[in-house]
Amino acid sequence: xxxxxxxxxxxxxxxxxxxxxxxxxxxxxxxxxxxxxxxxxxxxxxxxxxxxxxxxxxxxxxxxxxxxxxxxxxxxxxxxxxxxxxxxxxxxxxxxxxxxxxxx
Numbered sequence: 001x002x003x004x005x006x007x008x009x010x011x012x013x014x015x016x017x018x019x020x021x022x023x024x025x026x027x028x029x030x031x032x033x034x035x036x037x038x039x040x041x042x043x044x045x046x047x048x049x050x051x052x053x054x055x056x057x058x059x060x061x062x063x064x065x066x067x068x069x070x071x072x073x074x075x076x077x078x079x080x081x082x083x084x085x086x087x088x089x090x091x092x093x094x095x096x097x098x099x100x101x102x103x104x
Contacts, residue, residue, distance in 0.1 A: 036079070039068040043083050050090040059094075062087050066103075 042065040049058035066083040073080050084103040091100035 036069055036072040039065040039083075040079060043069075043079075043086055046090070047086045050086070050093055053093070055090065055094040058090050062090055 042061040046058040046062035046065065049055075049061065062083070066080075066087060069077075069080055069083050087103040088100045091097065091103070
């Protein structure tokens with residue numbers, strides 16, 4: 001941010017704006033990646049996609065959600081348990097029992 005302020009003070013406002021926009025986007029992305037609430041939404045969405053047999057889409061959401069939740073909660077937490085249940089259901093429905101066992 002100091003760099004952007006320096007650019008602005010030297011009347012390079014377009015450059016400063018570009019730096020700040022990039023920085024803001026990076027902060028938003030990092031925040032979303034670390035926040036567990038969107039992960040809960042993705043667990044539910046992943047379960048719906050799995051029920052529709054959209055396995056690859058569901059896997060992407062569920063695996064990412066599970067990793068995010070694991071940063072915030074203990075393994076015994078109910079949110080972690082629900083995430084594991086949905087991953088097991090996904091892999092069982094998809095015919096991938098070896099992957100399902102990882103989460104049981």
